[in-house]
Amino acid sequence: MMRALWSAASGMIAQQTNVDTISNNIANVNTTGYKSQRAEFKSLLYQNLQTRTTTANGENKPVPAQVGLGTRVAATNTFYTQGAMQASENDTDFAIEGDGFFAVRGEDRNVYYTRNGSFNWSVGNNGMTLCTSEGYPVLDSNGNEIRIPNGVTSGSMVISTDGAVGYRTTAGTYVAMNQTIGLYQFNNPAGLEKMSRSLLAQTAASGAALNEATANGLTKSVIHQNYLEGSNVQIADEMVNLIVAQRAYELNSKAIQASDEMLQQANSLRR
Incomplete structure (x- = not known):
């Protein structure tokens, strides 16, 4: 009992x-x-109620007599799994189709990962930078922050489905900035450590982050502008x-x- x-x-x-x-x-x-x-x-552990044999000859019983001690x-x-794509009117809202994660730089200067693509252009000492809603800079495929060049407005910025960043001049000419929004994958995403603000931290269980721009054998993710990925609940x-x-x-x-x-x-x- x-x-x-x-x-x-x-x-x-x-x-x-x-x-x-x-x-x-x-x-x-x-x-x-x-x-x-x-x-x-x-x-949890099981407790033996009887020995393995009930005869003097030491013959094994066909079934054990054990009782469990609970669970944990x-x-x-x-x-x-992929969440639903939700349309947005914000040009800096992005949804990932695939296994990739955005990379952001936290307050402690460490790199964290997220599927939340609700970004904004934030004004700082170094100009306008693409940031999360908390102000964490979004990183490109080389680990650099994405900034708007001098003389360019945020409404002129263009980001393609592969994450390439550029802008259009007043004449309508497209100018590439040679930057791509960084997308990273993990061998075991379930091993990522969950932080606050929808951020995830790399761990030994998740494995090292794999850069989609440089790693071979990865199925590339697709970035959808003016969309957000909803919860998969x-x-x-x-x-x-x-x-x-x-x-x-x-x-x-x-x-x-x-x-x-x-x-x-x-x-x-x-x-």
């Missing part, structure tokens, strides 16, 4: 984490570039998962109540 108490308690803790993950998905259903997550579970959260897996699936998690939490609590009543009955036998 004590095993039942601990096993059911571990189930309640695990299902609470499951509900937390589902709640985060639902909360970010309208977050640009958000990727849904799912809690993964694993069983093994990981929170992220699914990097399926709200109907999340509601179903939430109901299942709630019922599992409730059943684990019922198992604790049943074990407690059995212990009370056992304690009352001496009376």
Whole structure:
């Protein structure tokens, strides 16, 4: 009965984490570039109730006599499936079609990655720079910031589907700036560390960032201007998962109540 108490308690803790993950998905259903997550579970140690044999000859039993000791959260897996393309009137809104990530430079000068392509031209000491909504500079394929040349307005800037940056003169002539919006891929994107502000950090589990402009064998991503990539959260699936998690939490609590009543009955036998 004590095993039942601990096993059911571990189930309640695990299902609470499951509900937390589902709640985060639902909360970010309208977050640009958000990727849904799912809690993964694993069983804890098993306890042997009997030896491997029940005969004096040492013959093995056909099936073991073991009981599990509960569960715990093994990981929170992220699914990097393509989100829906949402049209935008902002010329600095970009959506990625493919496996690539934008690269930005954070406050600590480290490089982070994101699928959120809601950018703006930000005025700074070095002129106008393409930045995220938080002011983090967007990097090109060489790791440099993307700045508007002197005498050029932001409305004249042109970015093609392959990320090439240029501008049009007052005469309508296109001038290439020899810069391309950086797109990077990872061997294991699920291993990226999630930060705030829709940023992702490279880890040993994700592997090194692969530059689409220089790495061989990668399927190139496509940049769509005047579009944003919506969240890939399926709200109907999340509601179903939430109901299942709630019922599992409730059943684990019922198992604790049943074990407690059995212990009370056992304690009352001496009376």
